[in-house]
Amino acid sequence: MNKTLKSYIWWTHPRGSLHYDIMVTLILLFIFVTPHLWDYGDKPPQNVGAALPMQIVGDGAHGLIVTVKAQSVLGADGKPLPLGTDEKTARKALKKALEPVTGDEFFLTHWESTCDANGNLMDWKAWVHK
Numbered sequence: 001m002n003k004t005l006k007s008y009i010w011w012t013h014p015r016g017s018l019h020y021d022i023m024v025t026l027i028l029l030f031i032f033v034t035p036h037l038w039d040y041g042d043k044p045p046q047n048v049g050a051a052l053p054m055q056i057v058g059d060g061a062h063g064l065i066v067t068v069k070a071q072s073v074l075g076a077d078g079k080p081l082p083l084g085t086d087e088k089t090a091r092k093a094l095k096k097a098l099e100p101v102t103g104d105e106f107f108l109t110h111w112e113s114t115c116d117a118n119g120n121l122m123d124w125k126a127w128v129h130k
Contacts, residue, residue, distance in 0.1 A: 054101055063109070063129025066098055070113075070121040073097045083113060083121050094126050106130055 004019075013019040055067040073081045073093050081093050095108055111126040 054098075056101065059127060059129075063107075063127060064102070066101065066126045066128060067114075068094070068097050068124045068126065070123055073124050080121070081124075083115070083119075094124060097124075098126060098128060102128055 007013060007019065008023055011023065013023070053069070054072070057065045057067075059065050071080050073090075074097070075081050075085070075089060075093055081090060085093075090111065091108055094111055095106075098106070098108070106128045107130070109127045109129065111124055113124055114122045116122050
């Protein structure tokens with residue numbers, strides 16, 4: 001028994017033998033089963049490609065609803081877009097803010113802004129589809 005365990009540790013069995021197949025099976029089981037049994041703590045980054053996190057929700061077959069923080073939607077001067085911005089400027093700034101998540105080939109159908117109790121702009125909600 002001790003000799004067999006040492007041969008498994010040092011991987012001394014020829015390819016195609018029963019012991020080789022057992023070792024490969026144990027390795028594959030470890031790779032595919034352990035993620036379901038243990039939490040390794042590996043999570044994807046929350047804000048890849050964006051200055052601030054965005055919330056993305058499916059809109060059925062219509063596309064996506066993307067909520068973007070107001071600080072991420074910048075005008076030509078590099079400052080956050082204020083309330084009451086004209087439609088052309090708002091569309092251009094929103095498309096630029098959404099590009100890291102949606103890519104550059106998408107249609108921005110409409111959007112709305114969300115304000116806090118004091119009237120300060122909090123985020124933009126945009127409806128997009130490919």
